[in-house]
Amino acid sequence: MVSGRPWSSVVGLGLALVAIAGVTATLHLWLRLNNPTIAALTYLLIILIAATVSTLRVATAASVLGVLCLNFFFMPPVGTFTIADPQNWVALFVFLAVSVVASNLSSVARERAREAMARRDELARLFDLSRDVLLTTDSREAIGQLARFVSRRFALDFVAICLPRGDEWDVFDAGALGLQLTSDQLSKAFAGVDGGLEFDARARTYAGHREIALDDHRVRLVPLRLGARAIGLLAAAGRPVEPGTLDALAGLAAIAIERAHFLDERKSAEVARRSEELKSALLASLGHDLRTPLTAIRVAASNLQASWLADVDRREQSDVILTEVERLSRLFQNILEMARVDAGALAADVRWVHPSEILEAARDQVVHTLAGRRLEVDAAQERLVRLDPRLTASALAHLLENAAQYTAPGAPIEVKLTVNAEGLMISVRDHGPGIGAEDLPRLFDRFYRGQDARARVSGTGMGLSIARGMLAVERGRVWGENCPDGGARFTILVPAETKDAEASQVG
Amino acid sequence: MTRPARILLVDDEVPIQRALAPLLRSRGYDIEAAGTASEAFEVMRARPADLIVLDLGLPDLDGVEVCRRLRAESSAPIIVLSARGGESDKVAALDLGADDYVTKPFSPEELLARIRVALRRVFAADEAPAGRLQVGDLVIDYDRHRVVRQDEEIRLTPKEFDLLALLARSADRVLTHRAILKAIWGPNAVDQPEHLWVLMAQLRKKIEPDPAQPKYLISEPWVGYRFVTEPADV
Numbered sequence: 001m002v003s004g005r006p007w008s009s010v011v012g013l014g015l016a017l018v019a020i021a022g023v024t025a026t027l028h029l030w031l032r033l034n035n036p037t038i039a040a041l042t043y044l045l046i047i048l049i050a051a052t053v054s055t056l057r058v059a060t061a062a063s064v065l066g067v068l069c070l071n072f073f074f075m076p077p078v079g080t081f082t083i084a085d086p087q088n089w090v091a092l093f094v095f096l097a098v099s100v101v102a103s104n105l106s107s108v109a110r111e112r113a114r115e116a117m118a119r120r121d122e123l124a125r126l127f128d129l130s131r132d133v134l135l136t137t138d139s140r141e142a143i144g145q146l147a148r149f150v151s152r153r154f155a156l157d158f159v160a161i162c163l164p165r166g167d168e169w170d171v172f173d174a175g176a177l178g179l180q181l182t183s184d185q186l187s188k189a190f191a192g193v194d195g196g197l198e199f200d201a202r203a204r205t206y207a208g209h210r211e212i213a214l215d216d217h218r219v220r221l222v223p224l225r226l227g228a229r230a231i232g233l234l235a236a237a238g239r240p241v242e243p244g245t246l247d248a249l250a251g252l253a254a255i256a257i258e259r260a261h262f263l264d265e266r267k268s269a270e271v272a273r274r275s276e277e278l279k280s281a282l283l284a285s286l287g288h289d290l291r292t293p294l295t296a297i298r299v300a301a302s303n304l305q306a307s308w309l310a311d312v313d314r315r316e317q318s319d320v321i322l323t324e325v326e327r328l329s330r331l332f333q334n335i336l337e338m339a340r341v342d343a344g345a346l347a348a349d350v351r352w353v354h355p356s357e358i359l360e361a362a363r364d365q366v367v368h369t370l371a372g373r374r375l376e377v378d379a380a381q382e383r384l385v386r387l388d389p390r391l392t393a394s395a396l397a398h399l400l401e402n403a404a405q406y407t408a409p410g411a412p413i414e415v416k417l418t419v420n421a422e423g424l425m426i427s428v429r430d431h432g433p434g435i436g437a438e439d440l441p442r443l444f445d446r447f448y449r450g451q452d453a454r455a456r457v458s459g460t461g462m463g464l465s466i467a468r469g470m471l472a473v474e475r476g477r478v479w480g481e482n483c484p485d486g487g488a489r490f491t492i493l494v495p496a497e498t499k500d501a502e503a504s505q506v507g
Numbered sequence: 508m509t510r511p512a513r514i515l516l517v518d519d520e521v522p523i524q525r526a527l528a529p530l531l532r533s534r535g536y537d538i539e540a541a542g543t544a545s546e547a548f549e550v551m552r553a554r555p556a557d558l559i560v561l562d563l564g565l566p567d568l569d570g571v572e573v574c575r576r577l578r579a580e581s582s583a584p585i586i587v588l589s590a591r592g593g594e595s596d597k598v599a600a601l602d603l604g605a606d607d608y609v610t611k612p613f614s615p616e617e618l619l620a621r622i623r624v625a626l627r628r629v630f631a632a633d634e635a636p637a638g639r640l641q642v643g644d645l646v647i648d649y650d651r652h653r654v655v656r657q658d659e660e661i662r663l664t665p666k667e668f669d670l671l672a673l674l675a676r677s678a679d680r681v682l683t684h685r686a687i688l689k690a691i692w693g694p695n696a697v698d699q700p701e702h703l704w705v706l707m708a709q710l711r712k713k714i715e716p717d718p719a720q721p722k723y724l725i726s727e728p729w730v731g732y733r734f735v736t737e738p739a740d741v
Contacts, residue, residue: 288564291590295612296522299530302615308533320525 012054016062019046020069028073036074036088040095043070044102051103052110059103067096122154122245126252129153133256142260146253147174150236154249157238158219161253162186164232173235179214181235189221190233209243222246224254231257278446289331289460293324300324326368330401334462337394338446341469348388348474354501355379355417355424361393366401372409375400379417385424387496391470392424395478398463399428399490406432406488423476423496429489434482443480444468467492512626513537515556517547517573518588519566527560530615536622544568544576551581558625560618561605562588563596571599578604584625586618594729601683601730608681608730624679640675642736645714645723647675654714666691667710670703674724674734683731707732 023042027033043066051059071081075088083089132149136142143161151159151174158177163170169186173179189210208230210221217237224232234250241249300320303309309317340346356379363370403413411431418425435443439450446465468478476494483489514536518524524540531538539556541547544565550556559577563570570587577585584606589597597608606628607621640647646655652668654661663671669691674682688697696702707726711718725733 287590291611292520292523296520296526298612299523299526299615303526303530303533306530306533309529313529316525317529320522324522 009055009058012050012058013061016046016050016054016058017065019050020062020065024069024073034074034078036070036091039070039074040066040091044095044099047099048102048106051106056103056107059107060100063096063099063103066099067092070095119242119245122242125153126245126248129249130252133252133259136256136260142263143170143257144172144174146256146260147172150234150249150253151175154236154241155239156236156241158217158236160235161224161257162233162235163224163257164190175238177217177237179217179219179235179237181214181219185212185214186221186233190223190230209246220246222250224250224257226254226258282447286331286335290328293328293331296324297321323368330366330368331460334460334466337466337470338462341466341473346391346470346473348391350386350388350474350496352384352386352499353389354384355419355426358389358393358396358424358426359415359417361389362396362400365394365397366404369401369404370413373404373407374410374412376412376414377417378414382501383419383498384501385419385494385496385498387424387476387494388474391474392426392476392492392494395467395470395476395492396426396428398467399426399478399492402463402490403428403430403432403488406430408432419498421498422493423498424494425491427489427491429483429487431487434486435480435488440480444478464490511535511537512557512629513539513554514622515539515541515547515550515559515583517541517544517559517565518562519543519564520562523562523588527618530619531622534619542566544573547573548576548580551577551583555581556583557629558583558622559585560588560622561585561600563600564590571596571603574600574605575603584629586621586625588613598683598685598730601681602685606680628680640678642675642678642723647671649676656714661713663710663713666706667713670706670710671714671724671734674732678734678736681727681731681733685731687731 020043023039023046027039027042033039047059047062047066050062068081071083071092072079075092076084083092129149132153133146136145143163147159147161150156150161156175158173158175158179160171160173160179160181162172162181164186167183167187169181169183171181171186173181189212192208192210208223212219212221214237219235219237220241222234222236223230224234231254234246234253236246236249297320300317303317304314304321359377359379363375400413400415407413407430413431414427414429416427416429418427436450439448442448444464444467445461447461448465449461464478464480471478471492471494474494476492478490478492480488480490514531516524516527516531516538518527518540519542521542524542528538528540539550539554541550544567547559547561551559559581561570561573561577563574565573570589574585574587577583585600585604587597587600587605587608588611589600589608590611597610601608606625609618609621638648638650640649644657648654649672652663652665654663654668654671670687673687673690684700684703685697688700688703691706692699692702707724708718711721711724714723715721723735725735727733
């Protein structure tokens, strides 16, 4: 549009001259008219059209030409620029004045319309931007994203949102130019801003706009204000933008920044609340899970001391103690593992291992819980996998324990080990009641226990969550599902390199 | 006692049953075990027990509710097993008719003592209520509203005597704050425990040899008070 204007101006001027020449030829040569009034009105029409569709300059030029033609062709003595009747001088001047004033009016109206269009365009951009801002959810990225939105919506080659942090400035920039604003420049511009909020009615902006030159670009700095308080600066370069629009833009950006902070705060409040919930869930769980074994151990131990006990009973009582001690140590093991997962204290320690080794290790960890359960193992694989056997086995142990708790003593637990291109896949399938639909999404939440399970099966709700945490350390996954013919299946997938067992013996 | 007392042990934790049942049998009680509330109700209907030991954390029904239903069907004393921290459940169970409680993990002796006290009440209920009670060197004469310690009369206000008599008549059993407030000040006072604290402090000053370390009027924190008849070995 900027480069098109001179062209359209030249074309307009040409068209206006041709039109005036045409009118002159038509009236003078063809119609042989010599009434100056009709000629003047016709010229005026052409001048007004020129003023409406082209620039003021074209219209003025057309006016001058019109005056000359009127004088030459229609005012006696025709064919000369001399004017015999002094009244015609007046008519000629009035014609010139009318045409110039009319051109002016029309041009001003056009300018207003253009301005209104531009304002509407900027309003539309502001509206789009506000929608972008409201749809932003991730607060961490929000401010950088905001700068990109502004640059895109307003077609600006450089946009930077600058927030003070002590003496330093956090600058989030966007756009093709990639200018470097220094802390000094920003601090200097910001220093004058905090003074107060005054509206400059003539420029239609609030005080505090600065303009600096940077690498041959004029960068405008606008304060970001929340109410009267300035929280930073918005820098913009490239396309000229109305100062009033820049103010509105800065206001919107300030609100977006504030919103991002609120989102952050809400998130950390949420995290704090969740960790509180976790703590109380842990305490409640521990309260029950410690007290019962402790009571049983205490009573059974004092029974053992008593003289009234028969040998059979004595064995029974010591069995109670051993079982409950085992339960306590498993509980402590769980708490410890959970603390390690939470603290991020686990690191994957990968080595080549045969999948059956992992199953053996897992089985060993939960041998008490598995007592009396039949394990049906399907592992025809002769391939080695490279992963952390310790973490994988612990995770598997939790799945086995879980399956044992939800299966009748007679029913088998089916374990399937598969090595494929992705890595190691282990599925544990039980013949228990399966997973309730409402439990599925929360299965791996810490301390979450199935709606039915809570009543029937003792447990802490830690196992599956620990399994998931451990597997995550080696980029593995675990999921649970119901089998079509009853029972639940839990599957572990650990991404790993694989190779043939023979190859390893050579190497 | 012509036949052994029958005790119903209601706890869903198998190890607790396995440890408690032989202990109670060794003391000559006849033991029946139940793992759920519905099982307990069934047993009570078929062969009513003389005493119920009830864990409040049953799988199928809220412990307090179990307590209420058992009380509705039977007058057998109920001893509640509960977790520390579950004070509100404990108090609710006591207010709904449970007779006493022990907190897990408890010592076997503690439970046995509570069972003895509760059963004594059952089997003594047939005898005519005594007009007086003697505990150590303390004699409470209910009929004449007199309390004597070491042959010396202790002057109590009527409210103080009411409180002492109330606790002594339920000797060795815990009475909740609520139950005491209701019995002495009426139902409108149950939420004003400060009455009880003040009165209890006055009573202890007169009754207890050392009010700072009471041996007869024992406080059960957050739950209530207990009048202890065997202060020497506590």
